[in-house]
């Protein structure tokens with residue numbers, strides 16, 4: 001159930017509502033409010049609200065209205081919010097802000113190296129992806145590598161370099177955060193916090209990202225083998241912690257065939273548009289693991305109505321310290337930016 005709080009609620013009425021909610025929920029989690037559409041909302045498990053609790057809730061001065069939803073995810077649900085969530089990226093730093101999710105916006109292309117490897121590599125790639133027409137720079141400073149012996153990223157130094165690349169190009173920056181205790185540090189440098197597939201159900205991390213003091217948008221990758229419902233519930237953790245700015249990103253799911261790194265589930269994109277109001281992106285790099293498939297799967301993603309793409313680009317993919325096989329060149333990126341922008345315009349009936 002979602003409870004919308006009256007706008008002019010005084011502190012006494014608010015405290016009374018919170019006390020009632022603590023009793024109803026047995027204080028299973030701290031009661032936090034989220035600002036959505038200029039209204040404060042709180043979601044709780046509808047199954048806990050019996051007829052008596054329902055009457056008590058509706059009698060509260062602080063309550064404007066209640067919504068009962070049948071899905072386990074609540075604030076992320078399209079049944080609660082019919083309009084698409086529109087998220088502005090880069091409003092707190094020295095860059096050109098970009099909006100994702102608004103009905104009229106062009107696909108948002110985030111591009112850059114898998115990992116920040118050096119100052120030279122990052123600044124060269126950043127300028128090249130900017131020239132190619134991407135709107136956001138990606139780059140991993142903290143890398144979740146399968147083997148502890150593989151390159152783990154430059155850490156804090158990588159964050160400094162990302163900030164330098166932003167100043168140089170004006171591109172907002174997205175980078176991955178792997179642990180709850182690092183959320184505030186990463187948020188000092190990034191414009192979007194990325195939560196990777198391996199951490200898609202790291203609930204303390206999701207909560208910490210939801211509470212980040214700058215309310216930076218969170219790009220939440222689909223878990224390696226998450227169902228759509230598990231994924232939306234992971235998004236719900238971030239939103240319920242107070243941050244409604246969640247972007248979902250399909251990056252392929254585990255299957256049995258090693259020909260591609262993962263299986264890109266493109267049907268989840270239109271399905272998610274039915275289930276949720278959150279913006280949806282696709283990562284054609286990690287889903288396929290093969291650079292020759294990236295251009296066509298980028299086009300296919302936009303045709304399936306993804307609102308953005310996150311693509312790995314390297315000036316010399318064969319020498320990349322991480323994920324070179326799936327990395328494309330800036331020249332290939334430029335073509336993808338052009339083709340997907342055309343496709344989106346065609347789909348909106350503009351050409």
Ligand code: PEP
Pocket residue numbers: 114140144176195196197198221251283286
């Ligand atoms: C990445 O984008 O750098 C990454 C590690 O992606 P994923 O979490 O989808 O594997």
Ligand code: MN
Pocket residue numbers: 114115286312322323
């Ligand atoms: Mn990668």
